[in-house]
Amino acid sequence: MRKSALVALAILLIPSVAQAKVSSITRAQPLVQGRFSDGAGDQVSALLSDANGFIAVGTVEGAPGDWLPNPALGGTDGFLTHFSFAGLPTWTMRLGSASDEIATAATIAKSGEIWVVGASATQNELTSLTVWEISAVGALLNTFQLQTPSIIYPHSIAESGAGFTITGDDFTTAISASGTFAPLKRAKPSPAKVTKLISFKGTTYSWRIYTGKGPLIGIPTFHPKVAQTIYYKVLNSNTTVKVAYQTATPPLFARYQKDIGIALISESNAGFALSLLK
Numbered sequence: 001m002r003k004s005a006l007v008a009l010a011i012l013l014i015p016s017v018a019q020a021k022v023s024s025i026t027r028a029q030p031l032v033q034g035r036f037s038d039g040a041g042d043q044v045s046a047l048l049s050d051a052n053g054f055i056a057v058g059t060v061e062g063a064p065g066d067w068l069p070n071p072a073l074g075g076t077d078g079f080l081t082h083f084s085f086a087g088l089p090t091w092t093m094r095l096g097s098a099s100d101e102i103a104t105a106a107t108i109a110k111s112g113e114i115w116v117v118g119a120s121a122t123q124n125e126l127t128s129l130t131v132w133e134i135s136a137v138g139a140l141l142n143t144f145q146l147q148t149p150s151i152i153y154p155h156s157i158a159e160s161g162a163g164f165t166i167t168g169d170d171f172t173t174a175i176s177a178s179g180t181f182a183p184l185k186r187a188k189p190s191p192a193k194v195t196k197l198i199s200f201k202g203t204t205y206s207w208r209i210y211t212g213k214g215p216l217i218g219i220p221t222f223h224p225k226v227a228q229t230i231y232y233k234v235l236n237s238n239t240t241v242k243v244a245y246q247t248a249t250p251p252l253f254a255r256y257q258k259d260i261g262i263a264l265i266s267e268s269n270a271g272f273a274l275s276l277l278k
Contacts, residue, residue, distance in 0.1 A: 021218050021241060025230065028245045028264065028275045032087035034066030035271035036079060044272065046106040047253035047265050048114065050136065053084045054255060054263045054274070057106040057116055060094075065271070070094045078103025078118050082138060085260055087274055091138035096120070101130065105157045107164070109177075112136040117157040117166050126151050129166070129184075131175055144179040200256035205233050205242065207262050207277075209254065219244050231262055231277050245277050 036042045039062025046057040060068060061076040067089050068079050078095030080103075095103055100121040107115055114134040119126040129152050133142040154168045163176040169189045174182040198209040211229045214222045218241035222230055231254075232244040251264035261278040 030273035033270035037062030049257040
């Protein structure tokens with residue numbers, strides 16, 4: 001599986017937290033556990049959120065599983081599974097054809113549509129950059145493709161102006177909202193950024209994700225010998241820490257939904273685990 005990634009809405013300096021302290025750190029428990037398919041090579045490449053829940057995006061290579069009842073389309077398929085805040089799948093879909101497809105990144109546009117980027121196989125090689133446009137309720141609206149001279153692996157898509165920017169380890173391009181691709185440009189790989197603190201602000205509370213060895217004012221029990229990640233909720237009015245969580249294993253992705261909490265998706269003995277920190 002791919003390494004975990006975290007999406008930041010705002011990056012702050014090391015927190016200054018006062019007043020009440022939490023006496024212990026809570027171990028995050030899975031909301032649900034299951035498999036997307038019966039294959040062993042399933043990958044989750046993105047975790048999105050909307051007003052009704054969370055959306056896992058990735059690639060599967062097996063027959064229907066707990067969280068993806070749709071029949072297989074080809075050797076490997078892209079997929080989306082929308083979970084309610086209670087952890088129940090509300091809609092699911094596969095992306096692809098009789099050939100191999102992978103879905104490697106996704107974003108939700110301001111208009112509400114979901115844009116997924118990946119690659120499709122041409123003569124058994126992933127040499128077709130593929131973008132799927134999907135409605136907010138899981139209906140495929142459009143599929144756009146760009147043939148590339150070599151194997152391609154996009155790792156991000158982000159809304160930009162009237163379209164979307166797509167990047168990979170060694171390339172960048174763009175696509176308009178109507179599906180027109182800009183010329184593919186080769187680019188040097190960018191070094192990964194290390195963020196110690198990510199903050200998400202809600203109406204009454206804010207969530208913070210801190211990676212390090214501390215210390216953190218307001219969480220006196222957090223003093224690991226090696227850097228660890230902790231998720232904690234603070235009151236906006238005086239930054240009092242209300243609750244702090246840690247996970248048994250590092251999540252693949254974390255996604256904040258305002259005034260709901262932080263969803264985490266991680267590997268588990270049952271396949272994958274979805275947790276919701278409140």
